[in-house]
Every structure is written in structure tokens, then in C-alpha cells.
Amino acid sequence: MKKLILLFILISTFAFSQAPNRKLTQFWEYTSDPTGTTLPNGWNLKTHVWVNTISNTTFMYVDGMWRQTISGLYIAGKDGERGSSGLNGLNGANGLAGDKGDKGDQGIQGIQGIQGIQGLPGSGSGGGDGKVRTWAELISQLNNDNIRTVTLAADIIVQGKWRISQTYNRFKIIHGDGYKLTIPSNIDTFIVRSYVSLSEANKGIDTRLIIENVDFYGSNNIAIYMEANYGGEIKSCNFRNFKYAMDLRWCMGQIIEHNFFWENYVSINLDYARFIGGSNSESQSNHPYIAHNKYRSSAGQLANIRIVACSGVEIFHEIYEGVLDGSDYHIFWDDQNSSVVHGLNASSIHAENKAKIASIFIKQKQGVSTISDYFGQYDNTVVKFESAAYAKLILNRFPYLTNGSKFQSVSGGRIQFQDFPAEFTITDANKWVGSIPYGVSIKGWQTNGQTPYMQGITIR
Numbered sequence: 001m002k003k004l005i006l007l008f009i010l011i012s013t014f015a016f017s018q019a020p021n022r023k024l025t026q027f028w029e030y031t032s033d034p035t036g037t038t039l040p041n042g043w044n045l046k047t048h049v050w051v052n053t054i055s056n057t058t059f060m061y062v063d064g065m066w067r068q069t070i071s072g073l074y075i076a077g078k079d080g081e082r083g084s085s086g087l088n089g090l091n092g093a094n095g096l097a098g099d100k101g102d103k104g105d106q107g108i109q110g111i112q113g114i115q116g117i118q119g120l121p122g123s124g125s126g127g128g129d130g131k132v133r134t135w136a137e138l139i140s141q142l143n144n145d146n147i148r149t150v151t152l153a154a155d156i157i158v159q160g161k162w163r164i165s166q167t168y169n170r171f172k173i174i175h176g177d178g179y180k181l182t183i184p185s186n187i188d189t190f191i192v193r194s195y196v197s198l199s200e201a202n203k204g205i206d207t208r209l210i211i212e213n214v215d216f217y218g219s220n221n222i223a224i225y226m227e228a229n230y231g232g233e234i235k236s237c238n239f240r241n242f243k244y245a246m247d248l249r250w251c252m253g254q255i256i257e258h259n260f261f262w263e264n265y266v267s268i269n270l271d272y273a274r275f276i277g278g279s280n281s282e283s284q285s286n287h288p289y290i291a292h293n294k295y296r297s298s299a300g301q302l303a304n305i306r307i308v309a310c311s312g313v314e315i316f317h318e319i320y321e322g323v324l325d326g327s328d329y330h331i332f333w334d335d336q337n338s339s340v341v342h343g344l345n346a347s348s349i350h351a352e353n354k355a356k357i358a359s360i361f362i363k364q365k366q367g368v369s370t371i372s373d374y375f376g377q378y379d380n381t382v383v384k385f386e387s388a389a390y391a392k393l394i395l396n397r398f399p400y401l402t403n404g405s406k407f408q409s410v411s412g413g414r415i416q417f418q419d420f421p422a423e424f425t426i427t428d429a430n431k432w433v434g435s436i437p438y439g440v441s442i443k444g445w446q447t448n449g450q451t452p453y454m455q456g457i458t459i460r
Contacts, residue, residue: 027051027058034059034066131177135159148172152179152214164193164226169206176214176237185219193226198277201228201250208232218242220265226251227273233257239264249273250283258292263322265301268293271308272336280309280338287312294319299356301327309336313344320359321352324378328356334363337388342367351376358384358408364391372396379404381433387413394418406430409437417442422450 028040029051039045039061049069050059059066131153132138141150142162148171158181164172183190191209195201209232216223216237222244226232229251239245240262247266248254250273261267268290273283288310295304297320304320304327307313313333320330330351335341344362351359351374358381362369366389374395376382379402385393388411395407396418409415415437417426422445429436441456 029053033057034061037064129153132156142172142174145170149175151175152177152181155180155182158183158187158190160187161189161192164191164207164209165204166193166195166200167203169204171208171210173210173212174214175212178213178215180215180217182217183219183221183223185221187221189222189225191224191226193228195227195273195275197275198273198283201273201275201278201283204228205230205250210235212236214238216240216242216245218245218264222247224248227275229254231255234259238262239267242267244269247271248285248288250278251285252287254285254288256288256290256293259294261293261295261304263296263298263301266303266306267295268305268307270306270310270313272310280336281340284338284341285310287314289314289316290318291316292318295321295330297322297327297330297353299323299325299327303327303329303332305330306332307344308334309338309341311335311338311341311343313346315344315346315349317348318346319350319352320355324354325356326353329358329361330355331360333361333369335365335367337365344369346370346374347372349374351378351380354378354380357381360384362386362393364393364413365389366391368392368394370394370396372398374398375400376402376405378402379406381406381408384408384410384433385413385415386410390414392416395420398424406433408433409440410434413437414439414441416440417444420444422447426455 026044026047027049031052031054033052033055034050043061045061050066052058058069060069131151132141133154133156135156135158138150138152138156139160139162141147145165145168150173152175156179181190193204205228207229209226209229211234214237216239218239218241220241220243223239223242224234224246226247227249229248231253232251233255234246235255235257237259239259242264243266245261245264245267246256247269249271251270254270256268270285270288272278272280272285275283290305291314295318297304305315315331331346333344343364346360349371359376360371360383362383363386365387369391371383371393374382382405383393383395385408391413393413393415395415398420401421401424407415417424420442424431424444426440426442427436439456441454443452443454443457445451446453
């Protein structure tokens, strides 16, 4: 060790005995890694390097934090050979030769130039850390099909549309990191993908658009309009004051999970695409999973969730709240008389406000829909069921009903109640909007003894 220090002093003496061409790095030796933001007295951000002599690692203080860097101090020379020269910074002098022997002392590493902080790979925009802080950086990375992931590092005001390439078929991931994207009223839609025909849309159907942790602010416009997307995800985002927070057409296998929605005319719209060749049996947004979301609505808004001609719909563990007389519907589902759409499943629903027309509207030609584990806090038309044929609706495990809760059946559908509060009976006219429907049945519990019974059911 004494020999190494002596050699370093000799090199330093020689280097500073004449006017320098550059200012060399100074090494401060410690037995631990640096922490916190308080710098040692006399620390120079540009030239000083923290050296952990135990772990043989070096650090510089850059952009408000300690970052590990390559100093060249601990790149060993081979036995008895000269140490390697400095890496990547200013060219360091060659290390002096180590002693000969079976395991010669390590040659002194050449003086290392200051190591630059390396940015993430990308193409010319965004900060050195790969994150975007301006609209110019954001739209540049969104438009670059060679960039798969875009990460926000500041609140940004949107200044135009992002039109997704029609032939793109890879992941595109937006990480919001909690930052805000504000879409002003002069921009009708921010994210746009549209096609003229089903055959053209097929070229981009395998795109997976994934958006997480973005705080969207609108002004009666549309945040996301998407045609042709399979397996997309919109998770843990906020959407405020939009006409449609998301309008998804021919987006199959879509996951919409753990988002919060405030005061949108429609928060989630899933529909079939109406381009050439599209129809309610050819371009549906089938098999979406909508779960763990919260919605706040007011009078004059249509629905928290609007679904048209989509099969395989799963809605789970949702909260609907807002002013007492809120939007027209919490859930609006219409099969559009499609021959391939056969039902809706919704469960674990918590309705904390009153919808103007009905909490859940179902218009269904055929098949079976199921609503279960529904809890409503206020008098409401809980379900309005409309069927021109003999579609079935099963209402299951309703743990609680207010005295003024009602149901409505239009035309020829069949409704079956299961495991309702014992006080509810299907023959009570006060529980129906309009007349008591034909073919209604119940598997319930008697108030006397809380024993099970069946009514309106034929045993064959």
C-alpha cells in the first residue's frame, strides 16, 4: 500500500509541476457508500469522486443524487503487467508496472477522466434518463415506432393528436409515474387510431397499447379513441371531465382496471367498429375485463360504463358514486340484436348514488346475463331488463335492498331472483316499475324461520 501511495504522489507531482492542460479528478476515500444530499465540505461537483475502499466502487454527485460511476481505480492489471488505461472519459495515463511475482501487485490505474452519465437508448429526444418532460419530447417518442416505452417525468399540456401507426403490431407502453396530461378543449381527441375497413384494421390488430399511472385532465373531449387493439391495458389512471374518457372499438381482451373517473359523460365506452366490413358480429370489442374502478357522476351524464354489442363482458368490484341523482345509468349494455352476443356478467357492485333511469340497463335478444352481489345505498331502479325474445337474467346474492328499490322488465325476457333478502317477494307490485312480468321466479328465503323456498319454478 505504501508503494502504491508513493507512486501516486510521484505521478501527481509530475502532473502538476507544469501548467495543466486539464483539471484532473480528485478521489476522496471512505469505507462506505455515500448517502443523502449533504455534500462533504469543499466538494466539487465536477471533479471530485467518492471512493469506497471496501467495496472498490466510486460515485459522483450528479443531478441531485449520488450515481455510481466508472473511475478506473479498480480495474486490475494482470500479474506483473501494466495497469490498463483510463476508460471512456479523458484519456488517462497508462498505469505503472506492477511488481513481478506469482501474484504481482496491481499496477496503478491511469488517471480516469470524468465519467458521463449514460442515458437510456433511444433516438434523440427525451432527457438523458430516457424520460420525457415536454410535449415535443413526448410526441417524438410516441411517434417513434422503435421506442416501446415512454415515461413521463413532468406534467405536460397536450398540443396535438398522437395518431398510432396503422401497421404497428408491437407493444406501446406509457408510464405516467403519476404525472398529468392535460388535453385542452381545442383538441377533440388525444390518442387516435382509426381505419377505413376491417381488412386494413387487421394489419394492426395485434398492437398492445398499455397505459399506466397517468393523470388525464380533459375538457369535454376524448382522451383515447382506439380501433384495432388486442390485449390492451389501461390501469391505475385518473380521467377527469371528458366526453369519453376512452372510446374503444374492436379492442378485444381489453383490461380496464383500478382507474378513477370524475365527471365524464361516458367514462368507458366499448363498442363495435363501424368501418367498412365491420358490424355487430364482425368487429366487436369482445371479452373486456373491467374491475376495481371508481366513478363519480352527476346529472346530465349518460353512463359510467357503456357497452354495445360486446360478448364475454366481465365487470367486477366497482364503485359508483357522485351526486344523489347522477348519470342516467351506472352500466348500460345493449347487444344491438347481434347473433353472436349472448350476455353480460357483473358482480360485486357498490352503488353509492342514484342513477336517473336505472343503475343497470340490459337490452338482450338471447342468452343469459348475471348480476350478483349488488349493494345499493339509495332507492333506485336497480335493473331495467329489455328483451324482444326470451333472454334470461339472473339476479343473485343481493345482500341488501332499500325499501324503495325497484326492478323493471320490458317485453319478453325472463328474470330469476336468487338469494335475496327474505323481505323481498316477486309478487309485491311496489318492487316493480310497471306491471309484474310474466315468467318471473325466485329461489329465496322465508321471513318465517328463514327457510328456503321456490316460486314460479316448475320442477320436471
